[in-house]
Amino acid sequence: MEAQLTELRQLAAKAESRPTETGIPRVAMVQGEIPQHKLASVYEPMINLILAGSKTMAIGDMTFRYDPATYFVMSVDLPAVGSVHPSTDGEPYLAISLSLEPATVANLLADLPRPSGGEIYSPGFAVAPVTSELLDAWVRMLRLMDRPNEIAALAPAYEREILFRVLQGPLGWMLRDIATPDATISRIGVAIQWIRENFAKPLRVDALADMAALSVSAFHRHFKAVTALSPLQYQKHVRLLHARSLLIGGEGNATSIAFHVGYESPNQFSREYARQFGLPPSRDAARLRA
Incomplete structure (x- = not known):
């Protein structure tokens, strides 16, 4: 997975200290120190993958921390206070995100077997370990930044794969619920x-x-x-x-x-x-x- 993270860091190296558009629908990136007031905000539903450094998020009386071995899913609009930190070797904070669109998730769910079990009543924010398969889908998505003429044809497929990999993981129920x-x-x-x-x-x-x-x-x-x-x-x-x-x-x-x-x-x-x-x-x- 380290080789995949290294390539993702190289691909996202042009990110600024604010949400930076990539040219790919719903995909953004951010890097470096972020003004404090920009990290206190109402965060909208997203999948967020950290590539370098770490981040803490305080939501209500809960605090979460995640690093390059993890990703988080936010399934509802949540007021939160965040703080970002460079890595221990001084590498600046770097992250990429995919905004969640319920209709896109619902279209994917229509093509998948219906899972067994009922709803899970848990926070609309959770952190999970990243997998090699999820990183691989992100690598192919970010490579499109250098191939803008391929975005319209391939980005929807890579987005579906990212969503699919999350659906197969421990936070998949969060995606199912926002599309139901x-x-x-x-x-x-x-x-x-x-x-x-x-x-x-x-x-x-x-x-x-x-x-x-x-x-x-x-x-x-x-x-x-x-x-x-x-x-x-x-x-x-x-x-x-x-x-x-x-x-x-x-x-x-x-x-x-x-x-x-x-x-x-x-x-x-x-x-x-x-x-x-x-x-x-x-x-x-x-x-x-x-």
């Missing part, structure tokens, strides 16, 4: 999407439970299992992340932004902001802009 509308994780995803699009509005858990076709108690239980957060905590994280983005962009002062993201009390906003990011809003924004 009746799966609990998909129904929780409907509620998550509503919160993301309406984070400034008052949140009614009973209405969200109706969206997910679950009782209120079952909705609470499954929402916490998938996101590591309660619905109200999830909304608060999304509000604070959006507020931070507005502050850094200079799109208002702390008070006006507090009201914009849905807070009724600027003082409560400042307290929760400082608890989340370590500094009051204005000082945090000034530090990040500097």
